[in-house]
Amino acid sequence: MVTGTEVGGAASSPPLTLKSRLRRSIGPDLDGYYFILPTVIIVFCLILYPFCLAVYYSMSNAFIGEETHFIGLENFHYIIFEDDIFMMTVRNTLLFAVISVVFKTVLGLLCALLLLRIIKLRRFLRGAMLLPFVAPTALTTLGWWLILDPTYSHINWIFEHVWPFSVLDVGPYNFLGEPTLALGAVIFVNVWRGLPFFIITILAGLVSIPDHLYEAAEIDGASIMDKFWKITLPLLRPVLAVIILFSTIFTLGEFNIIYVLTRGGPMNETHLFATYSFTAGVLNHEIGLGAAIALFLFPILVVTVILLLRLVRRDSQYEL
């Protein structure tokens, strides 16, 4: 309907007050900012302030019980050029994350494909699958510590007493005492713990792929392998990208498993960023150094997230 009055017309432009000028530059409604203020305060107090404090500490000689001085990039210089343990930590963290995530993805995919086929006991198996996921990490890792500990090791007991291992003369192994085995052990426990999440998520992704696509492919002449590589895997890509992203982030920051199983040992051979930073900063009281170590994870995480997000975004949303 057209009427004589014009809304917002240029009949008489009001003088520009401070408030209206602000309104022009910030947005139409200043009141809106009051509403996001609580969030801004919480984000500042809980995320920004601690983060900045950590950055400041990393550039200081903070030591528990002593005065703190700004020392620039000295901590970073030390850990990069003089600290062998730090170099090992970087190597360990990358190995730990890459191997764990690869195993979780491949095994997760295999288990999910198996579970999809299983009809009997389906509900039970799917529930049981989640057990390592819901039990507290510290507790289950303690269980693994008992299994792997050289003195009580169940595995070594099996090697000694159960045929055919008993005649093959394998072991005993010092699973947590030898650097390579220890790294293998913590990776194994991390995979064990993270696998259920992968299985359940991939299973959900598999279920959402409609049957008629496989039927169409079958008529088109596709073999089982063709169907997997050309239908299943591409359609799972969005799901895979998301869980790989999350799992990588969490694995890079892993603390519990290492701390309970090896405490970074033997001889600091299994430290990750989190445990080494904790050891340096809290156990050895060198807060500045600990902060610098932990901060090193930040650029690695940023790069990982950017790379993986690119994978997720690239036209990976399909209409099924």
Place this chain on the structure above:
Amino acid sequence: MASIKLTNLWKHYGDVQAVRGINLDIGHNEFVALVGPSGCGKTTTLRMIAGLEDITGGEIEIGENVVNEVPPKDRDIAMVFQNYALYPHMSVYQNMSFGLKIRKTPKEEIDKRVQMAAEILNISELLERRPAQLSGGQRQRVAMGRAIVRDPVVFLFDEPLSNLDAKLRVQMRTEIKKIHQRVQTTVVYVTHDQVEAMTLADRIVVMNEGVIEQVGTPNEMYSSPKTHFVASFIGSPSMNFMNCQLAKTAGGLAVRLSDDLSLPVPEDRTARYAPYADKEMTFGIRPEHVTEKRPHANGAQQDIDANVNVLEPMGVDTMVFFNLGPTEICARAEPTSVSEVGETMGFTVSMDKMHLIDPSTGAVV
């Protein structure tokens, strides 16, 4: 040669008997439509022909070979699914070439065939798009393209047009017919829409509750249905049915609809209907055979008068609903000749087009 032969075909899903002993011969390059109400077993039959569903009993032959145990990929068939089943992560080109690529067809050959099919279907400009970027009608074409490219001996369609709007459906129907004339192959076409079946098929197979009711050309199905079900299913609007008694009269037989309304049976049918004299029967007549009062073309036509209940103008004709005896029936009349609702109107019934059904067996006699 790609004829299809179904012999005593059965399919059980647990306790559900989806298909119950079907026998059907489909000739080389014939276009056969399976039509019937929802749940009658059409899709199941088609999926058994495709090899997507195990056969509980019976035999399927494609081109002389029994294919019961042959996997879908070796049956040389292509199928167009109701929801198209396009691969969402592939472009139209990739969708259409998928089957050929799997079968290791040379690249130039693939390209040639895809371009040709795209041209036939008018989708040449869409080849780089993803299914999500296509309209329903375009997806439908791509689904057909994927089938055409493969150049199979048998085409299977499962309600390919049912997800399209009415106008597009009619348009694609014509297109499918044209394509079949161009790409000569055997086609089995499943639909629940009898108009689609009538317009497209060389022969129609009407199914009901897992069995075949009747097989015949569209004209046969229309003019001489063999069962009550086929009579009611084929034709739009559908045939009128009334309970009646077949009464003996001085001249022969008459369909007695009520105490004061009897319609004489044409002379040439008396012998055929004689065994049913004095029995309770169902009288069937199509709306187009009950018209406004017209000069009689032959002696079999009868005039009646009745009050108009409802009018449904359709453009060319107007459907007129009125009571014939105790039952309301539908007549098809010239729009200018109809009376107002509530007024009396004269009708002419072409009794030579009547059908008589034995209600105890459901068979048209």
